[in-house]
Amino acid sequence: MKWEDCKKDIDRRGSLPEDWFVLGIDLGTTNSVVSYYSPSSGAPETIDVSDGFGKIPLPSVVQWRDGGEWVVGEEAYRSIKLYPDSTVRSAKRYMGTDKTFRLGGKDYAPEEISAKILEELASRARAINPKAEIAGLVVSVPYGFDDAAKKATIRACELAGLGGGLICLIEEPKAAALAMNFKRELEDGERVLVFDFGGGTLDITVFSVTEEPPGLTRLTVISEGGDAAHGGDALDAILTEQCYDWIEAKTGQTRESIVPENRAEVEIRAREAKERLSGAKSFRVPFTFMIPPFIENLTRERYEGLAAAFIEKTRQLTQKALRGAYKGALAPGDISRVLLEGGSSAAPWVRDMLNGVFGDESKIYQSERPALDISVGAAYYAAMKMGLLAGREFSAERRAVAFSGSVPHDIGLEVTNGAKKVFYTLIRRGTPYALARKDAVFTLSGSRPEDMTRFDLRVLERINRDDPVEDCRLIGDIEVTGLPPRPSGGTRLRITLSAAEEGGVVSGMVEDAGGGYKRNFTPQRGKKTRV
Amino acid sequence: MSGFVLGIDIGADSSAVAYYDAVRGEAAAVDISGGYGVPSSPTVVEYANGEWVFGEYALSGGEDGAVFTRLPERLGKGEYASAGGRPTPIREITGEYIRDMIAFVKGADPKAGVEAIVAASPADWPAAAAEDLRAAFVHAGYGSALADIRDARECAAARLLAGRDGQPTIIADFGAGAFRVGLYERRGGFVDCLSSVSYPDLGADALGRAADSFVAGLYEKSAGEPSARDVRQLERFCRSHRRLLLGRQSAKDVKLYVSFAYPPFAMTARDADIRAVTKPFAEGIRAAVTAAGERAAVSAVCLMGGGFEYPFARAAAAKAFPRAELICPKVPAVALAEGACLIAAAGLGLAPAFPKLRDVNRLSRGVGVRVRAGNAARFFPIAPEGAYWWDKFPEGTFLLTEPTDAPPVVEIYSGGRDGVKLTDLTLTGLPRRPAGTTVVGVSLAFSAADTLDVAVRDVGFGEQFPSAGGSARTKVKLETI
Numbered sequence A: 001m002k003w004e005d006c007k008k009d010i011d012r013r014g015s016l017p018e019d020w021f022v023l024g025i026d027l028g029t030t031n032s033v034v035s036y037y038s039p040s041s042g043a044p045e046t047i048d049v050s051d052g053f054g055k056i057p058l059p060s061v062v063q064w065r066d067g068g069e070w071v072v073g074e075e076a077y078r079s080i081k082l083y084p085d086s087t088v089r090s091a092k093r094y095m096g097t098d099k100t101f102r103l104g105g106k107d108y109a110p111e112e113i114s115a116k117i118l119e120e121l122a123s124r125a126r127a128i129n130p131k132a133e134i135a136g137l138v139v140s141v142p143y144g145f146d147d148a149a150k151k152a153t154i155r156a157c158e159l160a161g162l163g164g165g166l167i168c169l170i171e172e173p174k175a176a177a178l179a180m181n182f183k184r185e186l187e188d189g190e191r192v193l194v195f196d197f198g199g200g201t202l203d204i205t206v207f208s209v210t211e212e213p214p215g216l217t218r219l220t221v222i223s224e225g226g227d228a229a230h231g232g233d234a235l236d237a238i239l240t241e242q243c244y245d246w247i248e249a250k251t252g253q254t255r256e257s258i259v260p261e262n263r264a265e266v267e268i269r270a271r272e273a274k275e276r277l278s279g280a281k282s283f284r285v286p287f288t289f290m291i292p293p294f295i296e297n298l299t300r301e302r303y304e305g306l307a308a309a310f311i312e313k314t315r316q317l318t319q320k321a322l323r324g325a326y327k328g329a330l331a332p333g334d335i336s337r338v339l340l341e342g343g344s345s346a347a348p349w350v351r352d353m354l355n356g357v358f359g360d361e362s363k364i365y366q367s368e369r370p371a372l373d374i375s376v377g378a379a380y381y382a383a384m385k386m387g388l389l390a391g392r393e394f395s396a397e398r399r400a401v402a403f404s405g406s407v408p409h410d411i412g413l414e415v416t417n418g419a420k421k422v423f424y425t426l427i428r429r430g431t432p433y434a435l436a437r438k439d440a441v442f443t444l445s446g447s448r449p450e451d452m453t454r455f456d457l458r459v460l461e462r463i464n465r466d467d468p469v470e471d472c473r474l475i476g477d478i479e480v481t482g483l484p485p486r487p488s489g490g491t492r493l494r495i496t497l498s499a500a501e502e503g504g505v506v507s508g509m510v511e512d513a514g515g516g517y518k519r520n521f522t523p524q525r526g527k528k529t530r531v
Numbered sequence B: 001m002s003g004f005v006l007g008i009d010i011g012a013d014s015s016a017v018a019y020y021d022a023v024r025g026e027a028a029a030v031d032i033s034g035g036y037g038v039p040s041s042p043t044v045v046e047y048a049n050g051e052w053v054f055g056e057y058a059l060s061g062g063e064d065g066a067v068f069t070r071l072p073e074r075l076g077k078g079e080y081a082s083a084g085g086r087p088t089p090i091r092e093i094t095g096e097y098i099r100d101m102i103a104f105v106k107g108a109d110p111k112a113g114v115e116a117i118v119a120a121s122p123a124d125w126p127a128a129a130a131e132d133l134r135a136a137f138v139h140a141g142y143g144s145a146l147a148d149i150r151d152a153r154e155c156a157a158a159r160l161l162a163g164r165d166g167q168p169t170i171i172a173d174f175g176a177g178a179f180r181v182g183l184y185e186r187r188g189g190f191v192d193c194l195s196s197v198s199y200p201d202l203g204a205d206a207l208g209r210a211a212d213s214f215v216a217g218l219y220e221k222s223a224g225e226p227s228a229r230d231v232r233q234l235e236r237f238c239r240s241h242r243r244l245l246l247g248r249q250s251a252k253d254v255k256l257y258v259s260f261a262y263p264p265f266a267m268t269a270r271d272a273d274i275r276a277v278t279k280p281f282a283e284g285i286r287a288a289v290t291a292a293g294e295r296a297a298v299s300a301v302c303l304m305g306g307g308f309e310y311p312f313a314r315a316a317a318a319k320a321f322p323r324a325e326l327i328c329p330k331v332p333a334v335a336l337a338e339g340a341c342l343i344a345a346a347g348l349g350l351a352p353a354f355p356k357l358r359d360v361n362r363l364s365r366g367v368g369v370r371v372r373a374g375n376a377a378r379f380f381p382i383a384p385e386g387a388y389w390w391d392k393f394p395e396g397t398f399l400l401t402e403p404t405d406a407p408p409v410v411e412i413y414s415g416g417r418d419g420v421k422l423t424d425l426t427l428t429g430l431p432r433r434p435a436g437t438t439v440v441g442v443s444l445a446f447s448a449a450d451t452l453d454v455a456v457r458d459v460g461f462g463e464q465f466p467s468a469g470g471s472a473r474t475k476v477k478l479e480t481i
Ligand SMILES: Nc1ncnc2c1ncn2[C@@H]1O[C@H](COP(=O)(O)OP(=O)(O)OP(=O)(O)O)[C@@H](O)[C@H]1O
Pocket: A027, A028, A029, A030, A031, A032, A060, A092, A172, A197, A198, A199, A200, A201, A202, A231, A232, A233, A271, A274, A275, A276, A278, A341, A342, A343, A344, A345, A346, A347, A370, A371, B034
């Protein structure tokens, strides 16, 4: 079934069937959150998966224990020191890469680890209504996720047994924007910059708010930016380095020489120090687990000094997101609000930096529930896609909202132009998925006969607008064969690429402009697809 | 939004703040914990290295800084504490905390000011404490925004009793310092508080301490006495695992991982043992709720307070009146702040006006004995005005100025000068004694809001006139108290 069919089905029935679950999942680097759309309140409800530990999110920690037991979440986090070698954190950072995790003598891909988290979240959701099936699921992904990482995310959902229903991805800041819209009244003509700064990534999205027709709030993404490897984890790493320097100075031990459980402890201390320094100007970092035990005082100033390059990069990423708007650069003054999301945005330097960029403190809004918004937004999106938010009762309370997903990165082909390789854009970033089907015609030429019957196609994705072709991410290699033998320059091929909203998955088609020949393909990283 | 309309609950253990969401027409708690979905923050302030640190951030430090806790209990006593060597009034420390809390709220909408604030105060708070809280708001810069300080019970009723007119409803508040339970009814433009009892031994603090000593015991079984170095760590470990033990969703063993020990180890808190920790509290809660609704047709039991985040506590309260509706707000810990916020909104005409709390169980006039001395009569209250009927009143003793030729009559009055006579009680069986040699003891106790038990007895007078053991008692039905 497709989302559209699902929507029609719900339309026909007049309401969401009781045993259908509509979920939004924020599969975070550090914390994951699941919300379900509650038809009774007409809004998503976040599910507390803390086991009474106090915080709603599930730590994205997966642990393997001898005997084949998997422990996921809070308990895994609490017991890191007992299982330092078989606990995986921040697996999301490696989605779509070849990295593997060795647990109990077996190698696991990042998506297999993520699947454990998804399984856990889904089982918590099912506990609310055991008879329900998950009919629709929206999972959020960072803006910077490339095609491979998105496919890995979809695969993680399938591995978690969620493949039976509908799955769709949404970029995290778009989800945050949606959640925000339902919380506050955005005004016609506003431009809102969502600054989602999490454990693994920084995601920035600028969207404009228009009211057309009156009463309908339309959110349009006008710029996206950020970095998939720029988050709290990187700050932890900086502080962890500092901790090792202290340890070496005080005890003579090095990172390599201390036992793994203490290495885990050092990382925990580094993260704790970082978080504490958001509320206090200095923090005494205890190294009570070392011999001899000692305590080091770390001031916020010193910490910000250590992180100066990171902070500077954060500023540049912010400015870049303004400059790189789809329809011409934005100036800081064009932004009416900045919305802070994600755990890392609690750091005072984030606010200071943004004050510097925007020059107006009163523009900086802190979300009331920064850790939960993304999953709430994802659940709203799932509900929207099922037509659940179009109901009359709903728009009576709140204005109706129109929002459509758009392609976050340029998608195109590697083309040889003389001796130089260049990136040829087919689908431009910001294109709504509904229109994300573009083609171009190329003339085939070559001196050898096989040059005319086969050729290689590289489908690429350009994450940052001004990345050179070498920095573009490979979506997949295609080998096109079986073309009619013609003299050089005698074949004109039309190449079409399209991006589907469900997971942003790219597919394509090659056809002979002269007719006859026509092949479809779905590029995949890591193997050459032959058509 | 032109400005925030806030309800603030500064609790002994944790605090919460709610704002009025005009779009939805409801009070919404602000997640002051940093966004992880726990909309309350520990009422802890630390002063270290020349700066104030608050809440969660203050909990971890404190080795060398000054840490201030239980602020509301310390208001109104003229108390000072040393912050960086400077004697600082508790109300100022409270003010710093309030300022930080409101600053956090304003982060959600930096363009908005603060229009009105209602703060909840413990029921029966001394006026001096309320005065100090006012001063704390002034110190924080919100003196003029503070519209009112309202009795916690009133705030709770505002949050929980909407639409429940004419239905006797129990509100149980599982706070840190005490478990409080009362019976309320909305009627005739008032919310009548029909009873209200506080059980300090059943408070969440006491429960937490019980859990702590259980965990410490487990630790000692595995690792022996903690070393001097580990004592603090163990303490912190126990505190941070309270919720895990007490808040578990299902009856399962709970694994605890002692990471601070070397080598780290795991221990198991068995289901039966955890239950043994909670059992006295579960039973106490059930009994307290049952007692509160004893003679009423209880239509609903409403739960609030952080302790009701624990499923076992909710289950225990539900057992008291299985046929009554159980109402538990999504986050019981912030119900009070939400109620205060609704009162603030009502004050501005944004939310429906809220009926005032009427304490039908406080004595509107003192009850005592009228003693004649010649032509004049004097009133001696035994149960003083403003006391709750369930309070215990010490026996009053009176010297009779007449000889006991006739059995003396004790006149019980409600109110002094133009008081109402409630009853006459004749003390029979006295031997003949001269004037000025008979002491009568009078005891008053209410067995219910409308039932006064009066007892008089012969106390005797020195060795010469020992008590002959005479006594009398009676019950008086009252219209109002
Ligand atoms: N008070 C704080 N000050 C600074 N950093 C904090 C604070 N609280 C949490 N963090 C950091 O926030 C990060 C987690 O944030 P969050 O839960 O938003 O991430 P995530 O959603 O898991 O990650 P991502 O969105 O990148 O996948 C961690 O790096 C954590 O250390």
